[in-house]
Amino acid sequence: MSISEKPMAPEETPPERRSSWPVFEQPRGLVVYLVVLVAAALFLFGVAIAQTTVTTLDLVLFVALVLCALVCLEAIRRIGVPEGLSRDLLGAWWLPAMLLLPPLYSLLIPVPVFLLQRRKRRAMLHRQVFNTASVGVSGFLASMVWHGAQGGLVAGIGGAPDTHATLASVNGVFLALLCCAVFTLFNTALVFMAARLSTEGGTPSMWDREAFLVDCVELCVGVTVAILAQLSLFLLVIAVPPVLLLQRSLVYQQLQTAARTDPKTGLLNAPTWEKEAASQVARARAAQGRAAVLIVDIDHFKRVNDTYGHLFGDQVLLGVATTISQQLRQSDLLGRFGGEEFVVLLPGADTTEAWQAAERLRSQVGRMEIAVDDVLVSITISIGVAVVGDHGDDLVELLTAADLALYRAKETGRDRVCLPAGRPEVSGKIPGPREGRGHEGSGAENLP
Secondary structure, three states, X not given: OOOOEXXXXXXXXXXXXXXXXXXXHOOHHHHHHHHHHHHHHHHHHHHHHHHOOOOHHHHHHHHHHHHHHHHHHHHXXXXXXXOEOOXXXXXXXXXXXXXXXXXXXXXXXXXXXXXXXXXXOOOOHHHHHHHHHHHHHHHHHXXXXXXXXXXXXXXXXXXXXXXXXXXXXXXXXXXXXXXHHXXXXXXXHHHHHHHHHHOOOXXXXXXXXXXXXXXXXXXXXXXXXXXXXXXXXXXXXXXXXHHHHHHHHHHHHHHHHHHHEOOOOXXXXXXXXXXXXXXXXXXXHHOOOOEEEEEEEXXXXXXXXXXXXXXXXXXXXXXXXXXXXXXXXXXXXXXXXXXXXXXXXXXXXXXXXXXXXXXXXXXXXXXXXXXXXXXXXXXXXXXXXXXXXXXXXXXXXXXXXXXXXHHHHHHOOOOOEEOOOOXXXXXXXXXXXXXXXXXXXXXXXXXX
């Protein structure tokens, strides 16, 4: 796992912030955390290099694992990877280094990967440095555990079977899996802490079902590659194609997810939300059930961007998205509608329940405080509510009605929930994020 990569386009950077490094625009706690982690990696490197005897066999195995990792990385780069949190199977090469080589090499093996990624994709430097230090420190500690448990016997390749521990033994395999799990847990904890320090609006999740499955596959593949390398260095050649195939399938899955989700918030994007919401509304009408649609708009979002910069604006979007999602049921459908707007479908909700849910969202977001330059910034939202049967019979009518209700909320002072005044006339087209609504930067946005 690595910290998410969301490079900001040059034109998005406010002029007054272009001269500063992106790392110094991050929360102070995150900057301190990054400095401490890098310092720890450098300290461990100094200690390890003073206590490690470099051998030719170790260097040959290290170079072979690095080359395999670079081949896989280059092959995946050619087919493209989605923006955002990108999972990979590079642990298939880091874990064998951790098991078969002295701990020093666990600190070193992420560095060539970092340099290749830096040359091919100009993402934020501090994120790549963090990823490198996180993997290195986690690998070093797990390697120390492994070599301590094994008595330092598995320190390279080759050697007679009677003098070296073998990964093919049942006990050795389970111990190797356990040490690899230590690496994964520690690295995930480091990334989780960084994500928590960089996100004021809520606590991110360490794992979901898919991430857990990928980590389990990575552990098994890493131990399998280590066994092959222990038997013969030339067997690494047959390990590359299966790892590449697994990596390609993982990237394909990420591309499918990226096509459905908004990259800044991780929520459903507008087309996906509309498709799924329309289907649920149609089922509710057919069963004579109820459902409600909410349109949520962040008040004065353009002012926030102009005052504090777009990086802070992205934190606000993510914080609001996280806060809203934490207040919803599992059956509710949340998406980003565009700009500073979010949309929510509440299956089974009548007018009273929809109103209460909207008020709960407004109240919770209003309690948010996001820090920027030691200043706590409060965020408020306005919400328009429309209910199936009362304000429309399909998604187009409901969105149009909720849109008019949102306009009323903004026109009457913002930071409030409103229902539509009456059943609207609609054109049959779903209103877009910039249509028929007072947005930040428009004339209607200046209404008191």
